[in-house]
Amino acid sequence: MSDQMANGPAPxxxxxxxxxxxxYFAVIFVAALPFTFVSTLADxxxxxxxxxxxxxxxxxxxxxTPHIFSA
Numbered sequence: 001m002s003d004q005m006a007n008g009p010a011p012x013x014x015x016x017x018x019x020x021x022x023x024y025f026a027v028i029f030v031a032a033l034p035f036t037f038v039s040t041l042a043d044x045x046x047x048x049x050x051x052x053x054x055x056x057x058x059x060x061x062x063x064x065t066p067h068i069f070s071a
Contacts, residue, residue, distance in 0.1 A: 024068055029061040036060070 036056035043050045 021065065021069060025061050025065045028064050029057050032057040032060040 033053070036053040039056065040050050040053040
């Protein structure tokens with residue numbers, strides 16, 4: 001009989017984002033846009049460095065969406 005563990009576990013394949021993930025991402029992105037625009041305006045008013053509000057919203061969506069799917 002052969003040893004099945006000799007080769008180790010099979011490598012995990014990277015999963016392609018599903019439609020549900022993309023929908024949640026889009027909803028979170030659209031919801032984050034107004035807040036990031038207000039945040040950018042507040043940064044401009046106080047003289048702090050600003051980051052593009054769209055990039056901020058993308059970063060928020062990229063951070064939040066995986067948390068929803070890992071729960």
